[in-house]
Amino acid sequence: MCTRWSGSVHTLDASSILHAWDNYPLTQFPGLWVWLAGEIQAQRLSIPAVALEEVGHKSPDCGTWLKNQSIRSLPMSNAVVQAAKQIKDDVGIQNDKYHPKGVDEKDILIIAAAQYHGATLATNEARQSSSLKEPTRRKIPAVCDLPGVAVANKNFLDYIQQSQQVFR
Numbered sequence: 001m002c003t004r005w006s007g008s009v010h011t012l013d014a015s016s017i018l019h020a021w022d023n024y025p026l027t028q029f030p031g032l033w034v035w036l037a038g039e040i041q042a043q044r045l046s047i048p049a050v051a052l053e054e055v056g057h058k059s060p061d062c063g064t065w066l067k068n069q070s071i072r073s074l075p076m077s078n079a080v081v082q083a084a085k086q087i088k089d090d091v092g093i094q095n096d097k098y099h100p101k102g103v104d105e106k107d108i109l110i111i112a113a114a115q116y117h118g119a120t121l122a123t124n125e126a127r128q129s130s131s132l133k134e135p136t137r138r139k140i141p142a143v144c145d146l147p148g149v150a151v152a153n154k155n156f157l158d159y160i161q162q163s164q165q166v167f168r
Contacts, residue, residue: 010039011074011114012047013107013123013140014054016156021062031167032160037069046072048113050106074113084112090148092135099136107140111151114144120152122159 026033039045047055047066052073056063074080087108098104103111114121125139144151154162 009044009046009117009119010122010159011110011117011119012045012051013110013121013125014051014058015124015140016122016159017047017051017055017062017066018059019124020156021059021065026065029167033065035163035165035167040066040069040071043072046074046117046119048074048110049076050109050113054106074117076109076113077116080109080112080116083116084108087112087115087143087149090146091138091143097136099134102134102137103140103143107143111140111143111149114153115149115151120154122156123153124155 020032020036024032036045052063052066052071055066091103091108093103093108096105111121113119121140121144123140123144125141128137128139128142138146141153143149144153
């Protein structure tokens with residue numbers, strides 16, 4: 001059984017946590033990682049299961065750190081899969097023919113998990129113009145911004161800045 005979250009929560013795309021891991025090393029920014037661990041413990045920060053798997057493949061150390069913090073992994077429940085099907089329709093993806101420069105199946109599932117759980121999605125994928133001629137070329141932020149999808153999203157730096165945390 002999958003339970004929806006309530007309150008102000010964020011969920012991570014693999015790109016955002018990998019960006020943080022690569023650009024804010026634990027040894028040089030320990031305060032940031034202590035704060036992130038606290039956000040995870042308070043269940044204000046999660047990661048969809050498919051994104052956690054991707055992180056583990058691309059950066060085993062980062063994946064291990066997340067698991068050691070007991071991050072909540074959002075499951076790919078039937079409700080999330082159904083939401084993903086609707087998002088694929090909204091984007092115009094037919095017969096699983098994803099554009100090589102747009103979202104893929106994992107991205108759609110990540111967006112659907114954020115949507116289902118009412119979470120803001122932290123992603124470091126580049127923002128695109130909303131006037132793309134080929135809708136299937138949309139990246140995560142542009143898909144999140146579609147009226148039928150409507151998932152709040154920000155990049156990792158915005159997430160830190162909007163938290164108003166000060167790391168000393």
